Amino acid sequence: MPTAEDFAAIWLTLKLATMVTALLLLLGTPIAWWLARTKSWLKGPVGAVVALPLVLPPTVIGFYMLLAMGPYGPLGKLTSLLGLQALPFTFQGIVIASVCYSMPFVVQPIQNAFEAIGERPLEAAATLRASPLDAFFTIALPLARPGFVTAAIIGFAHTIGEFGVVLMIGGNIPNKTRLVSVQIYDHVEAMDYTRAHWLAGGMLIFSFLVLLGLYTRRKEKGDV
Amino acid sequence: MFDASSSSAIRAQFRLNYPGFALDVDLDLPGRGVTALFGPSGSGKTTALRCVAGLVRAPSSRLIVGDEVWQDEATGVFLPTYRRPLGMVFQDASLFPHLTVHGNLNYGMKRAGVTPAEAGFDVILTLLGIDGLRCRMPGTLSGGERQRVAVARALLTRPRLLLMDEPLAALDLKRKLEILPYLERLRDELDIPILYVSHSPDEVARLADYLVLMENGRIAASGPLSETLARVDLPAAFADDAGVVLDVVVAVHEEDGLTRLNFGGGQILVSHRAENIGQKLRCRIHARDVSLAIDRHTDTSILNVFQAEVIAFAETDTPGHVLVRLNLHDGSALLARITERSRRQLGISSGSKIWAQVKAVALLGS
Numbered sequence: 001m002p003t004a005e006d007f008a009a010i011w012l013t014l015k016l017a018t019m020v021t022a023l024l025l026l027l028g029t030p031i032a033w034w035l036a037r038t039k040s041w042l043k044g045p046v047g048a049v050v051a052l053p054l055v056l057p058p059t060v061i062g063f064y065m066l067l068a069m070g071p072y073g074p075l076g077k078l079t080s081l082l083g084l085q086a087l088p089f090t091f092q093g094i095v096i097a098s099v100c101y102s103m104p105f106v107v108q109p110i111q112n113a114f115e116a117i118g119e120r121p122l123e124a125a126a127t128l129r130a131s132p133l134d135a136f137f138t139i140a141l142p143l144a145r146p147g148f149v150t151a152a153i154i155g156f157a158h159t160i161g162e163f164g165v166v167l168m169i170g171g172n173i174p175n176k177t178r179l180v181s182v183q184i185y186d187h188v189e190a191m192d193y194t195r196a197h198w199l200a201g202g203m204l205i206f207s208f209l210v211l212l213g214l215y216t217r218r219k220e221k222g223d224v
Numbered sequence: 225m226f227d228a229s230s231s232s233a234i235r236a237q238f239r240l241n242y243p244g245f246a247l248d249v250d251l252d253l254p255g256r257g258v259t260a261l262f263g264p265s266g267s268g269k270t271t272a273l274r275c276v277a278g279l280v281r282a283p284s285s286r287l288i289v290g291d292e293v294w295q296d297e298a299t300g301v302f303l304p305t306y307r308r309p310l311g312m313v314f315q316d317a318s319l320f321p322h323l324t325v326h327g328n329l330n331y332g333m334k335r336a337g338v339t340p341a342e343a344g345f346d347v348i349l350t351l352l353g354i355d356g357l358r359c360r361m362p363g364t365l366s367g368g369e370r371q372r373v374a375v376a377r378a379l380l381t382r383p384r385l386l387l388m389d390e391p392l393a394a395l396d397l398k399r400k401l402e403i404l405p406y407l408e409r410l411r412d413e414l415d416i417p418i419l420y421v422s423h424s425p426d427e428v429a430r431l432a433d434y435l436v437l438m439e440n441g442r443i444a445a446s447g448p449l450s451e452t453l454a455r456v457d458l459p460a461a462f463a464d465d466a467g468v469v470l471d472v473v474v475a476v477h478e479e480d481g482l483t484r485l486n487f488g489g490g491q492i493l494v495s496h497r498a499e500n501i502g503q504k505l506r507c508r509i510h511a512r513d514v515s516l517a518i519d520r521h522t523d524t525s526i527l528n529v530f531q532a533e534v535i536a537f538a539e540t541d542t543p544g545h546v547l548v549r550l551n552l553h554d555g556s557a558l559l560a561r562i563t564e565r566s567r568r569q570l571g572i573s574s575g576s577k578i579w580a581q582v583k584a585v586a587l588l589g590s
Contacts, residue, residue, distance in 0.1 A: 120318050123279050126305035127312035128332030128381060134306075138331075142322045 002198045008175055009183040009199070016091070016179065017159040020098045021106075024155045025148070027099065028106040033136070035107070036114035051104045058101065062168025065097045069169070087169075094170040094177050101165045106155040113147020114140060150214065157210045161203070234289050234385065234417060238275040240282035247271050247282065247441040253434065255290065258411050258418045260428040260449075263438035269421045272438070273387050276419060277312050278305040289385055309336070311378025312387040315394050317370040319362035319377070326358040329377050336381035343380045351413065352376045352406050368399035372406060379414075386418045392427060400427075407431055425465040429453070429508045430588040454557030456538035456549045463541050467510035468557050469588075474503045482527075489552030493527045494585050506588045511547055513584040514560035518570055520579050528582040532558060534572055548572070550580055558582075 002010075035047055053061055068075045069087040075096075079086055087093035117140060125135035141148075163181040170177030172186065180199050187196035233255045240247040247268045253259050261269040274280040276287060278295070281302060287295040294303045311332075319328050333343050340346075349355045352372040362370060371391055378386060391407075392400045404427075411418065411431060422428055428435065428449075435453065436446040445452055454468050472485035474497060483497040485505065492507065499505065520529065532550035535557075540547045546567055550558040558580055572578060 120314065120316070121320060123305070124312070124314060124318040124320070125331070126279070127277060127310060127387075128377065129306050129335035130331070131306050134335070139320060143320075 002195065005174065005178075006180075006183060006195065006199060009178050009180045010202075012091075012175060012178065013160055013180045016094060016098060017156045019095055020102060020159045021152055021156045023095070023099050024102060024106040025152060028103060028110060028151065028155075029148075031103075032107045032110035033114055033140070036111045050107050053101045054104050058162070058164025059168060061101055062097065062165040065100065065165070066168055069093060069096075089169075089171045089173060089177060091170075091176050094166050094179075097165050097169040098159050098162060101162060102155050102158045105158045106151040109147045109151040109154065110144065113144035113150075116147075117143045149217075153210060153214055157207060161207065234276075234419075235286070236272075236276060236288075237284075237286040238272060238282040239284040240271065240275070240280070245271075245441060247275070249438070249441070249443050251436065251443070251446070253417065253419070253436075256415060256417050257433035258420050258431050259434040259436060260432035261419060261421045261436050261438060262425075262428050262432075263423065263444075265423060266440075267438040268441035269423075269438045270389055271441075273389055273419060273421050276385070277310060277387055278303060278308050292384075309381070309383055310385045310387055311381055311383035313371070313374050313378050313389065313391045315390045317362075317367075317374040317394075319365075319370055319373060321362050323362075324358070325354070325360050325362065325365070325373050328362065328373060329358075329380055332377055332381040338380065338382050343382055345380065348376050348379050351409055366399065367395045368402045371395065371399075371403055375406070375410070379410075384416060386414070386416055388418060388420045390421050390423070392422075392424070404430060425462050429467075429469050430506065450557065454549060454559060456536050456547050456559065464512065465510065466540070466547060466559055466561065467508055467513075468559055469506060469508050470556065472505050472507055474499050474501050474505060476501070487556065488554040489556040490530055492582070492585055494587060497587070508586045508588055509558060509582055510584070510586070511559035511561040513582060514550075514558055515581045515583065516548065516560055516562055516566070516570065516572065517579045517581060521581075524581065526581045526583060528585065530558065530580045530582070532578060532580045534574055534576040534578060536574060537567070550578070 031046075031050065035043060035050075066088055067073050069079075070076045071080065071086065076086060087096060121139050121143060122135050125139045126132075130138065161181065162179070163185070166177065166179055167182060172178050172182050180203060184196050184199045184203075187193070187199070234251065234253040236249070236251040236253070238247055238249050245266075245268070249268070249272050251272075261272060263269050271280060275282050275285065283297060285295050285297050287293070293301055294308055295301060320331065323331065333340070333345075352375060354369065354372050354376055357365065357369060357373065362373070365373065375391070392403060395403065408431065411433070420431060432449045434447070435449045437444040437452065445455060450469050450471070453462070470487050470489075470492075472487040472492060474483060475486040475491065476484040477496065478484060481496050482493045483495070485492045485494060485507070497505075520531075530552055532552050535549040535551050537549070538547045540561060542561070544564050545561055546564055548560040548562060548567075550560060552558065560580060570578075
């Protein structure tokens with residue numbers, strides 16, 4: 001049976017994924033909107049930076065994030081300037097790292113949804129006196145809704161499945177940075193396969209159900 | 225129902241350079257009625273319309289509607305689209321798929337700050353025959369219904385100017401014929417100018433009062449419809465569809481199943497029409513349906529024969545044929561397409577008095 005420590009890891013993981021998903025939707029939407037509509041030459045470079053976590057090993061991202069958050073990195077200097085706790089090995093630290101790491105999984109479905117809408121509905125809204133901001137909230141957001149649902153589901157699931165970045169930035173501190181994936185690693189290291197099974201099996205079933213829901217939904221709606 | 229002060233003119237000047245395409249137009253358009261922007265695809269008519277809407281910003285432009293300056297790049301004035309009191313109907317209707325018909329209709333009306341009573345909500349819905357569709361989702365409407373809802377949605381904002389970008393182009397012939405009478409009613413009942421982009425000679429002949437002929441981003445000709453259609457000096461924009469449009473009035477329903485129509489130049493007999501006496505109609509006479517004779521023939525089956533004076537000739541796309549511009553006694557124009565050989569044999573030249581025999585008359589609805 002899972003122990004209190006396991007449940008703490010599950011709770012921490014869910015808390016992290018929820019916060020990260022919420023932050024990603026807030027930050028990713030304007031980035032996706034910009035990427036979907038800009039004609040600037042910066043579109044390529046920005047799109048590439050956002051997509052980096054898709055190809056880089058988590059250790060590379062974790063390494064550079066650790067440097068950035070360290071006492072000599074830009075984020076580290078900022079936190080000490082503001083009199084805040086240093087980010088490495090804290091919950092806030094793994095939130096920030098996860099936001100960066102899961103960014104493409106959220107930005108890309110939203111960007112695709114915005115691109116699929118095209119110019120025309122927004123032009124029609126403009127001829128009906130809707131300002132660009134008005135048209136964004138009343139036309140673009142509702143029409144891109146399927147993209148947002150996909151983005152939220154994948155962002156959440158991907159954050160739950162994180163391991164490398166979390167280990168690099170957060171270490172393994174109970175109730176602060178010890179997530180399910182890290183806990184499983186510990187159990188396996190300690191040869192405690194029964195407890196590893198409980199968590200690993202749980203993750204397997206959870207991930208399968210999420211993806212099942214996602215793909216069934218896609219098929220029905222025929223969207224991104 | 226509509227603001228009377230809107231009947232003032234539109235002056236527009238757009239200069240725009242894209243790679244491979246330049247737009248250079250100067251327009252001075254009447255403040256009411258339908259102005260057709262007509263031309264082949266790629267002639268810049270849609271771009272010109274989008275400039276009027278503010279959806280395209282041409283770097284060197286001026287646009288004055290009535291007494292309001294919407295755009296004057298020389299002084300840095302540019303009203304964005306959502307600040308221009310216009311209505312626009314796109315080729316694909318562009319209804320918002322996540323809103324009901326009612327939601328679509330309300331969208332612009334609410335933002336324009338117009339109450340349903342002020343907008344003439346019930347009148348417009350009845351005029352366009354969409355009263356029964358209010359609760360439907362756009363996805364469940366036919367193409368013709370969608371387009372009528374789009375027209376109503378635009379009109380409910382009480383625009384000073386209505387722009388229509390090939391609103392019938394995406395519809396099949398049956399749907400076109402279904403929606404044309406509604407557009408004719410709009411033309412007759414609205415007090416605002418309508419800019420209508422089209423590449424269909426039929427639509428233009430049927431709906432337009434004023435014609436702007438576009439070619440390669442420039443204006444080849446513009447003027448009142450019947451005058452412009454009767455010009456023979458224009459590039460063969462209408463090609464085989466060359467012909468004139470006459471505004472006629474139903475005069476008499478004759479006993480033998482014919483209806484007599486009156487116009488300035490005389491009378492036209494057509495097969496029986498259901499319209500009441502006094503009803504105004506528009507009819508079209510193709511140049512290919514008019515033949516010429518030196519003497520008045522009484523031994524012919526053709527009923528509609530007019531005495532006319534030859535004004536000018538022009539070449540046509542059809543080898544061996546010429547286009548002849550004729551004036552009737554009141555100055556109204558006819559076009560005839562005859563062979564070059566006939567012209568030689570009959571000895572017709574400018575100023576000749578001849579008889580024009582009209583083989584067919586197409587009535588274009590009310």
